[in-house]
Amino acid sequence: MIIGIPKEIKDQEFRVSTPPGGVRALVEAGHEVLVERNAGQGSGFTDEEYRRAGATVLDTAEEVWRRAEMIVKVKEPLPPEFPYLREGLLLFTYLHLAAAEEVTRVLMESGTIAIAYETVEDRNGRLPLLIPMSEVAGRMAVQIAAHYLQKTNGGRGKLFAGVPGVRPADVVIIGAGTVGTNAAQIALGMGAHVTIIEKNLERLRYLDHILHGSLTTLASNVHNIAETVRYADVVIGAVLVKGARAPKLVTRDMVSEMKEGSVIVDVDVDQGGCVETIRPTSHSNPTYFVDGVLHYGVPNMPGAVPRTSTFALSNATLPYVLALANKGFIQAVKDDPGLAKGVNVYKGRITYPAVAEAFGLEYTPLERLLN
Secondary structure, three states, X not given: OEEEEOOOOOOOOOOOXXXXXXXXXXXXXXXXXXXXXXXXXXXXXXXXXXXXXXXXXXXXXXXXXXXXXXXXXXXXXXXXXHHHOOOOOEEEEOOXXXXXXXXXXXXXXXXXXXXXXXXXXXXXXXXXXXXXXXXXXXXXXXXXXXXXHOHHHOOOOOOOOOEOOEOOOEEEEEOOOHHHHHHHHHHHHOOOEEEEEEOOHHHHHHHHHHOOOOEEEEEOOHHHHHHHHHHOOEEEEOOOOOOOOOOOOEOHHHHHOOOOOOEEEEHHHHHOOOEOOOOOOOOOOOEEEEOOEEEEOOOOHHHHOHHHHHHHHHHHHHHHHHHHHHHOHHHHHHHOHHHHOOEEEEOOEEOOHHHHHHHOOOEOOHHHHHO
């Protein structure tokens, strides 16, 4: 199979889908790999490293997209890339379609086969291609919050850890999945007081056993969210509903009750966000204020640490890329039901229920289209 690796064009997105080591594995498996010039530059990989790994380096994105049978990316296609989409092209990347109606409709109209990293499941129902970036984003969320909590950066002017005789920062994390757990680990390690809000009580029991420091766990309900958000110095949104829009758990009224200079980092923003006042921002212009509360809504947070993120992502995605390339799309998804769950658009139809529901479109089971 001919596999294309274009350069990412999202604002300050420095990741690349596959490092040279991954390219070597694909080439050794008998596949041709096309890499756009400077695609790996942001992650510290030179074109020469890709050539030594066996790739062909092409000058333009158009060449890569036109010649490739499968495109492996990091982020969803943006408008300048829409003309490259075509019938039968296999696109494997993060899509988050339930919060991206324009991209969804363009993929349907083009006939592209769209597989979303974030909805691929393993045999235990986990999301193996989302977990690595969730780990990065969860840890980054705390670093970012600590930065913006400083008065010079727009925050209240509180030190996360406090000092003897002075309270530490109060950090409220909504959601106790991969993002929330990683955020809690870092925040507790920095000396903050952390409150985790989660609807799964077994998960709270587990975290209560494994996390150490000034930790409070609370069952998720409107009262608990409203009360904790009101006194929080930092709120981190870490809610995940597989493939669907995030529920709005922190309302506009709750935000209006927060203290001036407090900070919201909503990691869910790529799925619409769990804070009603959040909207997508960018690394170039990452924050804005609502009622004196600083909001950070960058949807590609891990792009700021591309060296770590690229390796972590490729470690997880490469086995799936190899399966698709070795077997072809139809056999690969027939052999792996978890990979089949990653298919969001096929033959112009929506094949993932939550995406169809988000926009009132018809859902067609993938099995029906494969037979």
